[in-house]
Amino acid sequence: MKFTQRLAYYLSGFAIGLIILMFFLNGKDASCDYGPNARTVKNISSKTIAHSAEASNFIKQNALDATTIVNLIKYGSVDFSKSDTKRTACKIYHIDNSYKNRDMELRIENCDSIATVLSINFLNP
Numbered sequence: 001m002k003f004t005q006r007l008a009y010y011l012s013g014f015a016i017g018l019i020i021l022m023f024f025l026n027g028k029d030a031s032c033d034y035g036p037n038a039r040t041v042k043n044i045s046s047k048t049i050a051h052s053a054e055a056s057n058f059i060k061q062n063a064l065d066a067t068t069i070v071n072l073i074k075y076g077s078v079d080f081s082k083s084d085t086k087r088t089a090c091k092i093y094h095i096d097n098s099y100k101n102r103d104m105e106l107r108i109e110n111c112d113s114i115a116t117v118l119s120i121n122f123l124n125p
Contacts, residue, residue, distance in 0.1 A: 037078045040093060044108055045074050047115045055117040069117065072097045072106060092118070
């Protein structure tokens with residue numbers, strides 16, 4: 001069997017496999033979050049999100065809503081060098097994002113069943 005015939009058989013089988021996967025995974029909420037940032041953000045987003053008193057004051061002063069906070073977390077970038085991931089009980093993560101062209105930083109305490117926003121700050125005035 002020539003190389004071109006083997007390649008044709010391989011590609012046809014590969015295409016059939018892709019079609020079958022698309023059929024089975026269509027409509028499912030399947031995701032491939034393998035990077036550390038994506039796993040951390042997905043873990044935090046899947047939990048109930050509470051706010052500390054400091055974060056609640058910031059939210060009220062800047063007229064932010066719960067959806068904005070969830071989106072800041074979901075689409076943010078975790079800075080692991082500023083995060084405290086060595087803790088055993090509840091790890092604290094530092095998430096950077098921007099809102100209305102202003103850079104923001106969030107500190108979030110991620111426990112087993114709840115994620116608490118400890119603080120939210122604008123970086124540039």
